[in-house]
Amino acid sequence: MMSQIDKQIMGSKVALNGARGLVVAGLAGGSGKSVVSVGLTAVFASAGKEVVPFKKGPDYIDAGWLQLAAGRKCYNLDPYLVDEEILQNSFIRNSAEAEIALLEGNRGLYDGVTADGGYSTADLAILLDLPVLLVVNCTKTTRTVAAMVLGCMKLDERIKIKGVVLNHVATNRQRRLVSEAVEKYTGVPVLGVIPRMERDIFPMRHLGMIPYQEYNNSGGALDFLKETVSENVDIDRIESIMKPIGTTFNSSLSVRSEFTGEKVKIGIMQDAAFQFYYSENLEALEREGAEIIPLNALADKELPPLDGLYIGGGFPETSARELAANESFRASVKQAAEDGLPIYAECGGLIYLGESLEQEGVVYPLAGVFPARFGMSPKPQAHGYSVFTVEEENPFYPVGTEVKGHEFRYSTVLKWSWSTDTRLTLRVERGKGFFDKRDGLCRKNVLALYTHVHADGTPTWAKGLVDKCRACRLGSANRGS
Numbered sequence: 001m002m003s004q005i006d007k008q009i010m011g012s013k014v015a016l017n018g019a020r021g022l023v024v025a026g027l028a029g030g031s032g033k034s035v036v037s038v039g040l041t042a043v044f045a046s047a048g049k050e051v052v053p054f055k056k057g058p059d060y061i062d063a064g065w066l067q068l069a070a071g072r073k074c075y076n077l078d079p080y081l082v083d084e085e086i087l088q089n090s091f092i093r094n095s096a097e098a099e100i101a102l103l104e105g106n107r108g109l110y111d112g113v114t115a116d117g118g119y120s121t122a123d124l125a126i127l128l129d130l131p132v133l134l135v136v137n138c139t140k141t142t143r144t145v146a147a148m149v150l151g152c153m154k155l156d157e158r159i160k161i162k163g164v165v166l167n168h169v170a171t172n173r174q175r176r177l178v179s180e181a182v183e184k185y186t187g188v189p190v191l192g193v194i195p196r197m198e199r200d201i202f203p204m205r206h207l208g209m210i211p212y213q214e215y216n217n218s219g220g221a222l223d224f225l226k227e228t229v230s231e232n233v234d235i236d237r238i239e240s241i242m243k244p245i246g247t248t249f250n251s252s253l254s255v256r257s258e259f260t261g262e263k264v265k266i267g268i269m270q271d272a273a274f275q276f277y278y279s280e281n282l283e284a285l286e287r288e289g290a291e292i293i294p295l296n297a298l299a300d301k302e303l304p305p306l307d308g309l310y311i312g313g314g315f316p317e318t319s320a321r322e323l324a325a326n327e328s329f330r331a332s333v334k335q336a337a338e339d340g341l342p343i344y345a346e347c348g349g350l351i352y353l354g355e356s357l358e359q360e361g362v363v364y365p366l367a368g369v370f371p372a373r374f375g376m377s378p379k380p381q382a383h384g385y386s387v388f389t390v391e392e393e394n395p396f397y398p399v400g401t402e403v404k405g406h407e408f409r410y411s412t413v414l415k416w417s418w419s420t421d422t423r424l425t426l427r428v429e430r431g432k433g434f435f436d437k438r439d440g441l442c443r444k445n446v447l448a449l450y451t452h453v454h455a456d457g458t459p460t461w462a463k464g465l466v467d468k469c470r471a472c473r474l475g476s477a478n479r480g481s
Contacts (some may be wrong), residue, residue, distance in 0.1 A: 032167035039106035039229030081457035087119035168472035192233030276313035284455035284462035308469035311349030382407035386431025396464035405451035
């Protein structure tokens with residue numbers, strides 16, 4: 001049976017329930033757009049509105065906070081990883097039951113991959129035809145804020161900045177001067193002024209904010225942000241600048257129908273150590289016929305009966321002691337790999353499948369599927385978009401496939417021992433990879449790589465994983481009979 005939304009998207013239009021959209025952007029990373037985005041989402045959700053959050057990618061951490069605030073999935077819109085038409089379809093389809101679609105940008109409004117701002121938040125706002133709420137950090141400045149806002153308006157006049165939120169404002173005098181200057185010189189209304197906070201509600205670590213799964217009292221943080229935004233931002237006026245979402249939809253690209261065959265069980269490690277999963281990736285697995293089985297590598301005693309395993313990224317280093325202490329679970333993962341269970345691992349998942357992780361002189365044993373020892377560096381070891389080509393046979397990708405992804409890591413490979421049963425199957429065209437511009441450690445039915453992929457940009461990923469799981473289960477059943 002198809003759901004109502006599935007039926008709606010069979011045509012060239014998708015029926016929206018009066019959904020309206022808005023992009024929350026900043027002048028730079030650290031502007032405060034996450035404070036505003038998460039706070040607004042929490043305010044709207046607590047008022048009973050159907051809010052679907054989106055995050056301009058690649059990003060897992062901000063998306064997690066938005067998901068927590070909305071009480072529903074957050075989707076990642078990445079114009080570098082995903083073709084424009086598929087990206088537009090994703091936005092319209094996932095907004096179908098929403099009243100509000102709120103999209104948080106990343107970095108500065110015009111910051112992209114190229115000098116002319118390609119794949120920036122601005123490009124995304126233009127593609128989706130959405131207005132922009134610009135968040136400006138006002139630390140040690142007054143009238144210059146107006147110049148910065150005016151510059152953003154003039155750099156590309158297709159961008160429609162409909163409101164400004166001033167952040168980190170120290171005094172009432174600064175508030176008055178900046179507000180008057182912005183409105184006088186730009187004609188854009190100031191819709192909120194957030195005072196300088198005594199504490200940083202989103203302390204930074206490595207790649208950005210601390211994930212909500214590791215945050216002490218994330219519920220309290222949400223309450224604080226909701227209260228802060230409610231008291232300092234004109235919610236009604238922000239709603240008034242939102243724009244109805246366009247409904248043009250190419251149903252041939254992403255018609256969603258319910259899988260009717262026998263499902264395969266794919267375990268997903270979802271805990272404080274492994275949190276980096278795009279909603280689109282998990283949904284793609286389900287559409288291909290997977291039943292998602294949540295796992296906790298910190299607390300579960302062993303793997304349950306599964307047809308496959310997907311270990312995403314995260315911060316295994318912050319939970320290294322607990323991961324190492326759970327010997328029975330580590331042993332069950334290693335045994336499953338030896339038995340031929342299809343396993344796909346990204347970044348943090350790759351580390352977990354190694355022999356050990358060393359931090360501050362302490363060596364923490366891990367699953368030991370691959371002969372690799374990892375350490376941690378104070379500096380990024382790979383940071384940005386990547387591209388790889390599949391050069392050798394592996395369980396999930398056809399040879400010759402080119403895949404766009406991204407790498408974000410501080411881990412280092414301390415020791416890597418070549419072995420006769422382990423291969424590096426991917427050639428890295430852009431990025432760093434695991435070793436010598438190679439990635440994709442492959443052994444039996446295990447493939448582990450530093451590169452993260454997005455299912456909307458790499459549709460072969462979900463199909464390849466589920467097909468391999470189904471084939472291995474059928475093979476096991478035939479051998480058993």
